[in-house]
Amino acid sequence: xxxxxxxxxxxxxxxxxxxxxxxxxxxxxxxxxxxxxxxxxxxxxxxxxxxxxxxxxxxxxxxxxxxxxxxxxxxxxxxxxxxxxxxxxxxxxxxxxxxxxxxxxxxxxxxxxxxxxxxxxxxxxxxxxxxxxxxxxxxxxxxxxxxxxxxxxxxxxxxxxxxxxxxxxxxxxxxxxxxxxxxxxxxxxxxxxxxxxxxxxxxxxxxxxxxxxxxxxxxxxxxxxxxxxxxxxxxxxxxxxxxxxxxxxxxxxxxxxxxxxxxxxxxxxxxxxxxxxxxxxxxxxxxxxxxxxxxxxxxxxxxxxx
Ligand code: MG
Numbered sequence: 001x002x003x004x005x006x007x008x009x010x011x012x013x014x015x016x017x018x019x020x021x022x023x024x025x026x027x028x029x030x031x032x033x034x035x036x037x038x039x040x041x042x043x044x045x046x047x048x049x050x051x052x053x054x055x056x057x058x059x060x061x062x063x064x065x066x067x068x069x070x071x072x073x074x075x076x077x078x079x080x081x082x083x084x085x086x087x088x089x090x091x092x093x094x095x096x097x098x099x100x101x102x103x104x105x106x107x108x109x110x111x112x113x114x115x116x117x118x119x120x121x122x123x124x125x126x127x128x129x130x131x132x133x134x135x136x137x138x139x140x141x142x143x144x145x146x147x148x149x150x151x152x153x154x155x156x157x158x159x160x161x162x163x164x165x166x167x168x169x170x171x172x173x174x175x176x177x178x179x180x181x182x183x184x185x186x187x188x189x190x191x192x193x194x195x196x197x198x199x200x201x202x203x204x205x206x207x208x209x210x211x212x213x214x215x216x217x218x219x220x221x222x223x224x225x226x227x228x229x230x231x232x233x234x235x236x237x238x239x240x241x242x243x244x245x246x247x248x249x250x251x252x253x254x255x256x257x258x259x260x261x262x263x264x265x266x267x268x269x270x271x272x273x274x275x276x277x278x279x280x281x282x283x284x285x286x287x288x289x290x291x292x293x294x295x296x297x298x299x300x301x302x303x304x305x306x
Contacts (some may be wrong), residue, residue, distance in 0.1 A: 182211020
């Protein structure tokens, strides 16, 4: 039976932000070079920076410099994560036009991360959305721990969709579900996406981690339900803050490699992306978990021995 798949998807590259935030610090000029190189691969969306407090996340302390230093390629959209209203003001002052705000579906995780209740975070989100819209910018909510919390374990699907519903009520332009802990499996992806039909035409994106090896299987399950927006990180940059040494985000080149072979267009030049993955590996100073970076595309030939 042939798979029913969308003709094309939109990949958001999150390596420069989500990836590098979970790696040892990288020099500002190297971040700029990484983003500029990604801009030349055919990727159309790049999460570039995070305007968090430098004391909280030193890796992102140079967000304004990075933002100012990158060459904004035509046709590529760059986004910034903001943790609160102060971060949103900084991002908008720097000229960002696409903001993202993370709210955890788990009360315990949200409190541990931002020392606020989910309700307080939603109230803050309302203010950030209003400010973004005043400036002609968009604001997306990323509902994190959507498939489970490191402290509470599995969360009811209804508590995840409740956060997304409330975010829609305060006017967010799009929703992403984040598998922060790598706990998603295909059947759990189907459950949550099916329960999110209330989003209607609001874009739904999915952010998978490959912590337990289910990242691309989760993508395939979501594709069959018509989801066309996915986050991924070049080389698989980043990690899992709750499982030291474990892999984090799915690798962009693995995603592109699988999708293009299935006839799902990504717009990305895989060979160009692999060059950037090699660069990401140099910047991270460690072997990144991407299988396609190690082995090359499936059609890469091996010289005959002898
Ligand atoms: Mg991530």
